Amino acid sequence: MASSCQRGLILGFAAASPLLIAAAWSWSWTLALAIVGLVHAAVLLPVFMPRLGWLGPVVTRFETEKPEIWLTIDDGPDPVDTPIFLDLLDRYAARVTFFVKGELVVRHPEWAAAMAARGHSVQNHTQTHPAGWFWCYGAAALRRELSACNAAVAQATGATPTLFRAPVGIKSPLLHPQLDRLGMRLVAWSVRGFDGVRGFDPERVAGRLLAKLAPGAIFVMHQGIRDDAGEPLSPRGLERVLEELRARGYSCTIPPPEALR
Numbered sequence: 001m002a003s004s005c006q007r008g009l010i011l012g013f014a015a016a017s018p019l020l021i022a023a024a025w026s027w028s029w030t031l032a033l034a035i036v037g038l039v040h041a042a043v044l045l046p047v048f049m050p051r052l053g054w055l056g057p058v059v060t061r062f063e064t065e066k067p068e069i070w071l072t073i074d075d076g077p078d079p080v081d082t083p084i085f086l087d088l089l090d091r092y093a094a095r096v097t098f099f100v101k102g103e104l105v106v107r108h109p110e111w112a113a114a115m116a117a118r119g120h121s122v123q124n125h126t127q128t129h130p131a132g133w134f135w136c137y138g139a140a141a142l143r144r145e146l147s148a149c150n151a152a153v154a155q156a157t158g159a160t161p162t163l164f165r166a167p168v169g170i171k172s173p174l175l176h177p178q179l180d181r182l183g184m185r186l187v188a189w190s191v192r193g194f195d196g197v198r199g200f201d202p203e204r205v206a207g208r209l210l211a212k213l214a215p216g217a218i219f220v221m222h223q224g225i226r227d228d229a230g231e232p233l234s235p236r237g238l239e240r241v242l243e244e245l246r247a248r249g250y251s252c253t254i255p256p257p258e259a260l261r
């Protein structure tokens with residue numbers, strides 16, 4: 001079943017087609033091209049803007065009155081970073097959601113199991129993380145990415161994911177019907193630390209995230225970031241953020257589904 005947003009887009013295309021022919025025939029090709037541009041923008045903007053919900057609902061914050069945020073950590077499990085992350089999170093009494101890659105869960109199921117056993121939530125970040133092409137995936141390929149990752153997480157942790165984060169946040173226009181089919185929700189963020197970009201600096205990562213600190217904010221960080229010598233960088237960023245959150249009186253919580261907005 002198409003969502004109301006998708007029905008709106010389909011109707012938009014249907015309405016634009018006769019308008020396009022009329023514009024080209026009666027008025028001008030410039031007007032016709034402008035209509036084509038607008039119709040394409042209506043589809044491509046929500047695909048490439050992770051927080052834009054024109055194609056279907058996207059979670060970008062959660063409802064709370066308390067000084068708490070939802071810290072989400074993408075791209076694990078990583079046999080080097082995950083153990084350090086889990087110890088750091090325990091030390092700061094932080095509970096987080098890990099959006100994991102299914103193929104890494106298959107390779108390191110013990111670390112996905114440890115995330116769940118230590119009180120964190122383990123959710124779906126695709127099976128193979130096809131960041132470059134996910135936006136143009138068809139229904140069958142999307143189904144494979146979602147279902148394979150769900151199966152890997154269920155096998156390792158005993159719980160099937162209900163939340164999904166798209167690789168680098170870029171959606172496919174066909175994603176929402178597949179999520180609906182599996183009873184899953186798409187989660188974006190309110191702010192990202194850009195910790196995966198070159199020139200990693202824990203102070204700058206923390207600065208970007210903390211600049212948008214507010215009750216109900218969703219932060220994104222990553223595992224598996226290494227320097228040129230192969231040394232893990234991600235734990236330094238996480239520790240800096242946890243220190244700063246504690247200093248400002250904030251905690252990290254996993255919000256209940258009904259609080260997601």
Ligand SMILES: [Zn+2]
Pocket residue numbers: 074075125129167168
């Ligand atoms: Zn990712």
